[in-house]
Amino acid sequence: xxxxxxxxxxxxxxxxxxxxxxxxxxxxxxxxxxxxxxxxxxxxxxxxxxxxxxxxxxxxxxxxxxxxxxxxxxxxxxxxxxxxxxxxxxxxxxxxxxxxxxxxxxxxxxxxxxxxxxxxxxxxxxxxxx
Amino acid sequence: xxxxxxxxxxxxxxxxxxxxxxxxxxxxxxxxxxxxxxxxxxxxxxxxxxxxxxxxxxxxxxxxxxxxxxxxxxxxxxxxxxxxxxxxxxxxxxxxxxxxxxxxxxxxxxxxxxxxxxxxxxxxxxxxxxxxxxxx
Numbered sequence: 583x584x585x586x587x588x589x590x591x592x593x594x595x596x597x598x599x600x601x602x603x604x605x606x607x608x609x610x611x612x613x614x615x616x617x618x619x620x621x622x623x624x625x626x627x628x629x630x631x632x633x634x635x636x637x638x639x640x641x642x643x644x645x646x647x648x649x650x651x652x653x654x655x656x657x658x659x660x661x662x663x664x665x666x667x668x669x670x671x672x673x674x675x676x677x678x679x680x681x682x683x684x685x686x687x688x689x690x691x692x693x694x695x696x697x698x699x700x701x702x703x704x705x706x707x708x709x710x711x712x
Numbered sequence: 713x714x715x716x717x718x719x720x721x722x723x724x725x726x727x728x729x730x731x732x733x734x735x736x737x738x739x740x741x742x743x744x745x746x747x748x749x750x751x752x753x754x755x756x757x758x759x760x761x762x763x764x765x766x767x768x769x770x771x772x773x774x775x776x777x778x779x780x781x782x783x784x785x786x787x788x789x790x791x792x793x794x795x796x797x798x799x800x801x802x803x804x805x806x807x808x809x810x811x812x813x814x815x816x817x818x819x820x821x822x823x824x825x826x827x828x829x830x831x832x833x834x835x836x837x838x839x840x841x842x843x844x845x846x847x848x
Contacts (some may be wrong), residue, residue, distance in 0.1 A: 593765040604765040645764045645771040647838060690811050692773055692840045693764055 598667045599611035607641040630702045641697040657684040678704030721778050721841040742826050752781045772841040773845045781837050783828040813837045
């Protein structure tokens with residue numbers, strides 16, 4: 583017996599201070615830099631490492647009605663400060679996040695394409711299940 | 713939503729003085745419409761985009777093509793049909809044209825089913841349907 587349920591998924595609201603983005607796409611990148619040194623025999627030895635901060639990109643669309651460009655104003659305000667934010671996305675808690683950059687594109691349609699990139703060095707934890 | 717799109721354009725044309733215009737959904741037979749020129753508004757295509765969420769509203773972006781079929785008796789001259797379209801219908805459509813909505817195509821043919829000349833103007837529209845969110 584085949585089961586073909588419809589996928590049910592809504593945009594996830596993420597609040598960063600006065601800015602709420604209904605996140606449709608999400609991306610987190612994390613990397614570690616490993617430092618190498620040559621040995622006297624010509625081999626390679628890893629001598630140190632550096633864990634880079636995570637970059638988290640939240641992407642969505644904003645249909646502006648009463649407050650044109652409200653997203654840009656809120657995002658600009660958040661980007662200009664060193665405020666630290668925490669948020670939960672689909673069960674994962676991201677804390678110690680700072681706004682690194684944001685984009686807002688008006689491509690001529692009835693909405694803006696927006697994204698916010700955050701940077702955090704804090705570990706990701708699982709949200710408490712209530 | 714489709715009915716609303718048609719009604720919006722029909723209302724714009726009526727407000728601009730076009731009297732003989734009907735929705736394709738009004739179920740009025742051709743025999744009861746004008747014996748001269750009349751126009752029927754129908755939908756040629758409809759596409760609904762992904763919804764955009766906000767706290768209280770879900771926005772449903774859409775694109776559609778409204779087909780305005782301007783018809784004339786089959787024994788009338790084609791230049792009179794063009795002239796009627798150019799003087800009564802086209803200026804209204806051009807006044808509604810912008811980056812999102814525009815007159816995109818005009819075709820002419822003889823429709824043997826209703827025995828009339830038909831000039832079909834395609835008017836591309838896009839917009840957003842607003843749906844209040846409940847329980848938020």
